[in-house]
Amino acid sequence: MPDELAVIAPPRARILTAARDLFHRHGLRGVGVDAIAEAAGTNKMTLYRHFESKDELIVAYLRGVVSEADDIWRDIERENPDDAQAQLRSWLKRAEECISVDGRGCDLANAAVELTETGHPARRVIEEMKADQRDRLARLCRRAGITKSEVLADTLMLLLEGARVSRQSAGCNGPSSKFIATAQTVIETFKSKPRMGCKTSDKKSVHKRES
C-alpha cells in the first residue's frame, strides 16, 4: 500500500507532495506553510530545515512539475521509438489528458499569474520550462516531417495553453472541448502543405484524420 510507504517517506518528499497538491488546488498565495507542513504530517520547523523560505519551496515545487513533464516526454519517446508521427499523436493524447484531468490548468502558467514580482526566482523555472516544451515539440514536429515545425509547435502551444486556461473560466464545454479536433486539423494542414505559415501566400490542401 502506498500509504505505508508514504508514512516512511522522508519529510522532504512528503512536504513536496503536500505542497504540490495544495499549491495546485489553492494557488501559491492561497496556501500557508503551516497548512503544507500539516498536510505533510510534519511541522513548520522541519519544513524550514529543508527549504530556506516559502519562495524556495515554490521553486522546488515547480521543479517537480517540470520533472514530471520531462518524464512524459521520455515516455512518449520510449513508447513510440523511431516513429515521430506516433510520438506526435501520443503528445496530442497526453495534452488532451492535461486539459481533462481537472479544471486547474497548468501549474506553471498559474504560478506565473501569481508571481507578479519580475525578479522572483521561480519565474526563471517557468520561462525555461515553457521554452523547453516549445522546443521539444518543434523538434518532434520536425522529425515528423513538417518543415514549418516551429510555427506548428507555437500554434499547438497556443491551443494547449488556451485550452487549459479556458477550462478554468469557460468550463469543460467551452472552447477547450475543441482542442483535440482543432489541433489535429492544424497538424494535418501543416503535414499536407509544408509552405503554410506566417509569411507565405499560396494554396494548400488538407486531410482531416478521423478522431
Next chain:
Amino acid sequence: MPDELAVIAPPRARILTAARDLFHRHGLRGVGVDAIAEAAGTNKMTLYRHFESKDELIVAYLRGVVSEADDIWRDIERENPDDAQAQLRSWLKRAEECISVDGRGCDLANAAVELTETGHPARRVIEEMKADQRDRLARLCRRAGITKSEVLADTLMLLLEGARVSRQSAGCNGPSSKFIATAQTVIETFKSKPRMGCKTSDKKSVHKRES
C-alpha cells in the same frame, strides 16, 4: 488635466480605478484594501461604505473589465457597419492589441486562477463574460459567411487565451508572437472550406492571405 478631474471624481469611481490598476498588476491576493484606498486618495472606511467586502469589490472590478470589453465590441460594429468581414479583421487587430499591451494577460482569466473557491460570486461574472465573448465571436463569424462559425470561434478563443497566458510565461517572443498569423490562417481556412471542423473527415484546400 485629468488629475484635476480625478480629484473631484467621486470616491467610488476613484476606488474602482485604483482597484483595477492594482489588481491587474499584482493580482487579487497581492493587493490589500488599504493599498487600494490609499491609491484612490481615500481610506479604508470610505471603501467599505461603497463595497460590502473585498470580494464585492473584486466583482465590481471584474464587471468594469467586462463593460470595457462590451465597449470594444460596440466600437467594432460602429466602425465597420454592415461589414462582417471588416469586423472580424477589426476583432483580430484588437485581440492582438490585448496581447501586446502588457504581459499580464486577461484580468478575467487571471482572476479565475486566483479564485479557487468554487462558489465565489466573481466566478459567475467570469464564466458569463467568457461565454458571451465566445458567442459574440461565433455570431460575427456566422455573419462573415462562415458555416462552421462555432468551431472557428472556439479555435480563435483558444488561440487568443493561449497567446495571452503564454506571454506571461514565455515572453513576447514565444508562441504568442504567432497569434496574428496563425489566427489569420485559420480564418482563411474556414472561409475557403466550410466543411472543415471536428467531426467530418474529408479533403479541403486552403488559401493563405497575405499578412
Next chain:
DNA sequence: GAGCGATGTTACTGTCCGGTAACATCGGAC
C-alpha cells in the same frame, strides 16, 4: 549505552490583512 543527527513540539515575534467602531470634518440644502 553513549553520542549524534534528524525530527518533533511549543511558543514566540512582527507584520499584514479584512473588517469595524467612534468620532471629527466638510459641504451643500433649506
Next chain:
DNA sequence: GTCCGATGTTACCGGACAGTAACATCGCTC
C-alpha cells in the same frame, strides 16, 4: 445658521501569515 449626508481620521480587533528560538525526542551507529 442649521441640519444632514458623505467623507475623513484614528484606533482597534481577531486572525493568518512567514519565519525563528529553545528545547525535547527519536532512531540509528558505534
